[in-house]
Amino acid sequence: MKTFLTQDHWSNLGAYLKETQILGSIQSTLYWDQNTGMPKKGASWRSEQLTYLAKILHERNSSEEFLNLIKAAQNELFFSENSESKETINSKKKNIDLLIKEFNRQKDLDPNLVELIAKAKSKGYESWQEAKKKSDFKIFLPYFENIIKLRIEESKQISDNLKSWETLAQPFEPDLTLSWLNNIFQPLKENIPLLIKDLTNVDKQKWDLSPQSQQKLCTKLLDEFGRDQDMVVVSKSPHPFSITLGPNDYRITTRIVEGEPFSSFLATAHEWGHSIYEQGLPSQTHQWFSWPLGQATSMSIHESQSLFWENRIVKSKSFSKRFYKHFVSEGCSLSNDIEFWKSINHLKVGLNRVEADELTYGLHILIRTELEIDLIEGNLKAKDIPSEWNKRYEQLLGIKPSNDAEGCLQDVHWSEGAFGYFPSYLLGHIISAQISYQMEKEIGSLENLIENGEYKKIILWLKNNIHNYGRSLNSMDLVRKVTGQDLTSDYFLTHLRSKINDFC
Amino acid sequence: MKTFLTQDHWSNLGAYLKETQILGSIQSTLYWDQNTGMPKKGASWRSEQLTYLAKILHERNSSEEFLNLIKAAQNELFFSENSESKETINSKKKNIDLLIKEFNRQKDLDPNLVELIAKAKSKGYESWQEAKKKSDFKIFLPYFENIIKLRIEESKQISDNLKSWETLAQPFEPDLTLSWLNNIFQPLKENIPLLIKDLTNVDKQKWDLSPQSQQKLCTKLLDEFGRDQDMVVVSKSPHPFSITLGPNDYRITTRIVEGEPFSSFLATAHEWGHSIYEQGLPSQTHQWFSWPLGQATSMSIHESQSLFWENRIVKSKSFSKRFYKHFVSEGCSLSNDIEFWKSINHLKVGLNRVEADELTYGLHILIRTELEIDLIEGNLKAKDIPSEWNKRYEQLLGIKPSNDAEGCLQDVHWSEGAFGYFPSYLLGHIISAQISYQMEKEIGSLENLIENGEYKKIILWLKNNIHNYGRSLNSMDLVRKVTGQDLTSDYFLTHLRSKINDFC
Known part of the structure; x- marks a missing residue:
């Protein structure tokens, strides 16, 4: 009878987590709609809906009932060590550890604060949109x-031994420390x-493609990568993003930027990278959907995957050779695939993070990271x-925004209170480089693989070496x-040095 | 202090209803996404989400807590008769009456049955899609x-004095009886x-427009009617529908049907009619949002509004005169606005309800209504x-479907268990005719109003005479x-006789 009882507590916890996941995925669906259709x-009203969901999700994640379910499952696990494989036991233990860690983060939070933060996010996002439109930081400042x-207060309520910014x-x-x-x-x-001193800083050759052509090329790109149309849907939004709405429901967005004919294309590759990571998580292949192990381990690993597809695949020379002709049929005026490669890899100091090249991208992140650490740790006023x-743009990049819209209001993150996110992008670049080196050692040069269209082989390697681990290893351990x-x-x-060499 | 206490019970009930409304509108958002993006x-997974929401909504709508809130508010109302205007008291009383009526419908329902029905709807919809695609009723039959x-069981649990079909x-x-x-x-x-014996039964002149052109014309139509783009969004779905996702968030869908250049256009007008009804409900102008009085009174009134815009406005002669030129610029080959009017009003017996003309539409409904009454009352096996x-198509319309896809599988309603909906369409035609007659008596002939583009005047009349009443009057009382x-x-x-006269 032991086994039966054993199964029971574990299943009860699983049923609870599934309901939480249902609510979480509803929240994601509302977010998707907010950005693509609303x-x-x-x-x-959407803000009222999201605030309500945030409240009940917090209640679920910090309830006595939840804690008791975790403890009962943990206890049961302790007595079942001999009846299941070591691997299963370890995975289960890891799941419990992560649940307890997350529970401890939530348990001391005042529900009122949670609700206030949810509202402040909505208001922050709204006011940021207006402030950006009018290029007036003052509109955004009070929010x-x-x-x-509120988020500093949150970090103090979570009250672990970390600094506030580290906690967030x-x-x-x-x-991360x-x-x-x-x-x-x-x-x-x-x-x-x-x-960047080596850059000649020549302006990119000016050309463009119609929105319809760009859309066609993005679809072609996803087809080339092997997208399952019944599982991955593409839409448009002001900021490209990727989101998972259910175990077999993946969404990607892109956007058209006038005068930047590669923008939507590169964003599509980037978001595909995020999506294919989620598609490869162990939630798809065994019991961990709605358990911690079925989730992405960190945003830096997530970004390493998106940046890999954007920079290692689409910005490679072989890819230019393969895809140049498709751009030509849509009216691209570049004279050959080498010019095409130069255009998609154009290195030039600029003010915009999202449109930045691989080389200068890091500086955009360093500035944001330092600023937000100063903000949260009290060394800088909003x-x-x-x-x-x-000031810092002038110091590090040698250029200065002419207004707030192209300066400090360009990114959405802070408006939604997402502090601690920015470093993920740069960590992602770093991880992607280190992982790519290993991948090439194991399955051969990326240029060759791309030349032969062997995307399946690349995806399989990523799945087996990165995606499949879910949250069983943190970023640092996974890279090691x-x-x-x-x-x-x-x-x-x-990688940056070799790119400059090729480019200049 | 009395007044303060008075306010309190009423506000508590309002807060409860608002949370219910938040959940209901989330359900609608998931439904919208399911049909336009998923x-x-x-x-x-979507089915799991919807089942979960259906369960908690049922719990809320049949809970002891809810009943106590209603009773407390009702009691409070009894003692406050002298402190508020007679009109306010009456509205409040009507709200309470409707809440009690709805509560009584829910209270005896077994929660398991509610969950089973939610699942059966999803499965029904899924199997119907496949059955229709393969034109094989047998695939759909078990579901x-x-x-x-399940729905007969539901009607018995609700156990009022009505017949099962009437209850549903x-x-x-x-x-309705x-x-x-x-x-x-x-x-x-x-x-x-x-x-229909008078019809010459000539085939419609064959012509078509590109999807892009149709889309442009639909947008033009909504602009002409005065749509607020920040409040009303249009998308595509397999079946056109209109839905309200929040107090200022209205969605409409249409679809392109090959060889039917008016299909998307008429569907847009139809769904606009539904939407403008919702936009005119008293929820927008005072306190009744999330209260019964802020809701549409019935589906027949709803259909009367959509059919009004489709048939009385867009199929009028003045409208043909105004819009013919826009169709010409998109490539329409009809030689003048009279031909245009004939084409959009073409009267011909056919198998398809959605594409049917005003004259034969009623027969499609009569057949469905009789069939589903027989099904639910046990006189007919699925x-x-x-x-x-x-058999009945042959008897009433003189034609017979060659397969199930163009026959009994053409409509989605039964697959989702929506019995009792079909008559609304025909009642809508009847109500629309009677209301139009009255409108013309009061603000002049529709042909004149349309000729002068006086849509605002029409909308205002509808708002004051129909929309503004919400659920304070049922269909019968509203018409009277x-x-x-x-x-x-x-x-x-x-109206039908005059249309035939003009057409033949």
Whole structure:
């Protein structure tokens, strides 16, 4: 009878998690609709819906009932060590550990604060949109101050031994510390400004494609990568993103930027990378859907996957050779695939993070990361963001925004209170470089694989070496496991140097 | 202090209803996404989400807590009769009456049955899609039988004094009885088959427009009607529909049908009619959002509004004169606005309800209504639907479907267990005719108003005479109030005779 009882507590916990997942995925669906379909005036009611869901999700995730279910399952696990395989037991233990960790983050939070934060996010997002449109930081400032205050309060209520910013960064990058991050980023802060000195800073050749042509090319790209149309849907939104709405329901968005004929194409490749990671998570192949192990381990790993498809695949020379002709049939005026490669890889200092090249991208992130750490740790006031932003752009990139819209208001993240997210992008670049090096050692050069259209082989390698692990390893352990080495910025710097060599 | 206490119970009930409304509107958002964006393989998880929401909504709507809130508010109202205006008290009383009526419908329902029905709807819809695609009723039959069985069980649990079919029809048409319905429909059953004998039955002139052109014309139509783009969004779905997702968030869908250049255009007008009704409900102008009085009174009134815009506006001669030129610029080959009017009003017996003209439409409904009454009342077996369907089409319309896809599988309604909905369409035609007659008496001929583009005047009349009442009057009372007369099919028959005169 033991086994039967054993099954029972575990299943009860599983049923509880499934309901939580149902609510979470409903939240995601509302978010998707908000960004792809909702009319403007729907915003205020949508905010009421999201606030309500945030409240009941918090209640579920911090309830006595949930804690008892976890404890009962943990206890049951303790007595079933001999009746299941070591691997299963370990996975189950890891799941319990992650659930307890997450529960402890939630348990001390005041539900009122949770509700206030949800509302502040909505208001922050709304006011940021208006402020950006009018290029006026002052419109956003009071809402920004409010969300900073609330999130600092949140970090104090979670009250672990970390600094406030570290606490807020944990959901994006579990186990991250400021000193670890500083060690990884420092070489880039020193080296990238030297590298950009080599750039001739020539303007890109001006050309463009119609929205219809761009859409066709994006569809062609996803077909080339092997998208399952019955599982992955593409739409448009002001900011490209990727989201999973159910075990077999993946959504991607892109956007058309006038005068940037590669923008929607590269965004599609980027979001595909996010999506294919989610598609490869163990939730798809065994019992871990709605359990922690079925989830992505961190945003830096997530970004490593998206940046891999954007930069290692689409910006490769072989890819230019394969795809140049399709651009030509849509009216691209570049004279050959080498010009095409140069255009898609164009290196030039600019003000915009999203449209930045691989080389200067890191500087955009370093500035944001330092600013938000200062904000949260109390060394910088929100009202001083525009001037500090401009100052640091001048220092690191040698250029200065002419207004807030192209400066400190360009990104959505802070408006939704997402502090601790930005470093993920740069960590993603670094991880992608280190992983790519290992991949090439194991299955041959990427240029060759792409030349032969062997995307399936690439996806399989990523699935087996990265995606399949879910949250069983954190980023640091996963990188060590796959590459046999701690994370280092060396591979990324090597890659940047070789790109400059080819480009200049 | 009395007043303060008074306010309190009423506000508590309001807060409860608002949470219910939040959940209901989330359900609607999932439904919208399911039909406009969701990839095919997302269906099974979506069904889990919808089942979960149906369960908690049922719990809320049948809970002891809810009943106590209603009773407390009712009691409070009793003691506050002198402190508020008579109009406010009456509205509040009506709200309480409707809440109690709805509560009584829910209270005896077994929650397991509610969950089973939600699942059966999903499965029914899925199997119907496949069955229709393969034109094979047998694929759908077991799921159809299951949903019929479950809904009959539901009607028995609700256990009022009505027949099962009447009970199921109440949510669509409150206070409807079979004998009342029969009185209204009988003259049509006798007269329409005589009227269609006059048709020459000439085929429509064949022409078509590109999907892009159709889309442009639909947008132009909505602009002409005065749509607020920040509030009303249009998308595509296999079946056109209109849905309200929040107090300022309205959605409409249409679809392109090859070889039917007016299909998307007429569907857009139709769905606009539904939407403008919802936009005019009192929920928008005072406190009744999330209260019964802020809702549409019945589906027949709803259909009267959509059919009004489709048939009285877009199929009028003045409208043809105004819009013919826009169709010409998109490539329409009809030689003048009279040909255009003839084409959009083409009268011809056919097998398809949605594409049917005003004259034969009623026969499609009469057949469906009689069949589903027989099904629910136990006089017809589900397995016999295809043969019965074909038999009655031959009797009433003189034509017979060559397969189930163009026969009994053409409509989605039964697959989702929506019995009692079909008569709303025909009642809508009848109500629209009677209301139009009254409108013309009050603000002048529709042909003149349309000729001058006075849509605002029309909308205002509809808002003041129909929309603004919400659920304070049922269909029968509303028609009597607006037209000074009980509902009768006379006006509709007169309209049909005049249309035939003009057409033939």
